Amino acid sequence: MLSSKSYRVSFVLIFMAVVLAWLLNVSSGSVSIPFADTIAVLFGGQANVESWQYIIWNYRIPKAFTSVLVGGGLALSGLLMQTLFRNPLAGPFVLGISSGASLGAALLLLGASLFSGLASFSLLGDFSLAIAASIGSFLVLLVVMVVAQRIKDTMALLIIGLMFGSITSALVSVLAYFSSAENLQRFIFWSFGSVGNLSGQQVLLLMGIVLLGFLLSVLSIKSLNAYLLGEHYAQSLGVSLQKSRLMIIVATGLLAGGVTAFAGPIAFVGLAVPHLTRQIFDTMEHRILIPAVFLYGAILMLLCDTLAQLPNSANVLPINAITSIVGAPVVIWLLVQKRKMIF
């Protein structure tokens, strides 16, 4: 596609914004660490208090990287969904991916008491929840993909994704009804979402998954651009509908499924960020949008997490609530401002 403008300056600015948001995120938290000390620690120096060093390296830096991966991954999956379904309101939630993850997590956390004696999940360690959620999201994705092969109409696919979402959330309710208060609490905490508490290994695994999803998105750039004209036009331009659709759905599954598995369901980032990005990068060209949306999502997530940490207080707000409080008004604002949400 022939873009009308060059976005080099915007890219430099947005990249600087990511770095700033990252520094802000690392320097704030429940323990108050002066900004100068944070910078010193980051460049290998010593902080005034020894424990600060430990907090920054072992807790805050992995959390900041997780925020970047979670925000960028969700935002990118939202962009992919919006283009594939040619619907400005599509997001990673519509394909039932996050509800699949919820079902996986619910089966593990709530079902354990229901099918007592099957397995004690605490034995499975840190990864059990992530694995259960991944299996859940990929199972739903698999079903959606099988359906996608048979149905040509993407709008029907969108509705089928929503129906799967309803079914899975109904199953979660049933599980919740029968489970103990303690297990229910664990599940609710998972559903609040969190970018903290990931071990270095887990962050690396998440990075691998997000990177793979990003790579598949980049490989889909040409077909994504063709989809902007509609499926028939894309086909007439030589795009193989089945192959490209499969690739885009797998990329979305990796990005949204992987993120949800590790960080819990996080709302609105996937839906709102592509629209926010187009306020600055006024183009539909995916060569520009893919990196821009990723960076923008990272900024939003870093800021939301900084807010959620409630600087200098020991409380941490649920990140899912923060993204909704920030995201929902943004969507309303975009809709009220005519044409801002045009796809």
Place this chain on the structure above:
Amino acid sequence: MPQPKEPILTVKELAIGYRSKVVSKNISFSLEPGVLCGIVGINGIGKSTLLRTLGGFQPKLGGTITLHQKRLESYSQPQLAKELSVVLTEQPASKNLTVQELIALGRQPYTNWLGNLSQRDKDYIQQSLDAFLLNDLRHNKCHELSDGQLQRVLIARAMAQDTPLILLDEPTTHLDLYHKAQILKMLQQLAHQNQKTIVFTSHEIDLSIQLCDKMVILNGGDNPFGEPCELIEQKHFERLFPTEMVQFDAKTGAFKVNK
């Protein structure tokens, strides 16, 4: 008389429709380069179905479609993208594209995996912008355009795809008389000057008679094909509509409503 040219598109005994329901059958015609051909007929007779079948969007039910002496169904999707381009009745999914971006998408069959445009691609885009008088609008978004302008953009995109055959489904609907004539005139120019074979469906029988080199009349029977004046002489237009409502005047080449 110029030498007879190789036909680009040959259709023999074609039957079209959906699964078991035949919409229209017995369609035969053959088109050379540089020919503008209109497909006319009453609503529901299968004009759009015929165009979609020719474009490879839906399978035929019988007969043969030959494109450049090869069966249509033997082309792969990327090969077909270099042989035929389409202008459909459906609007582009995203109207947030600029005119230039939309036309540039027509070059996709020729670009690399990232869609980088070469100088040659840019030349084609410029030619299409020039041919359809879109230079002043090139940076406008598609949602800012009028229906007539948008139709010109979509046809310019098909031209940029640089295929020997261009198929258009009702390119003149929703346009006023002036813009209908403008679009058809531009298609005629494109066919004659660039030696393209252009096939379009239309309800504008009067305009088509004046501007087309060949016409196909879908009438649910023998589906006559030929030059407009031949078809007039053979009185095919008279039988197109029930005569108690409208009558064809062979002298003016236009329909009149019975008073």
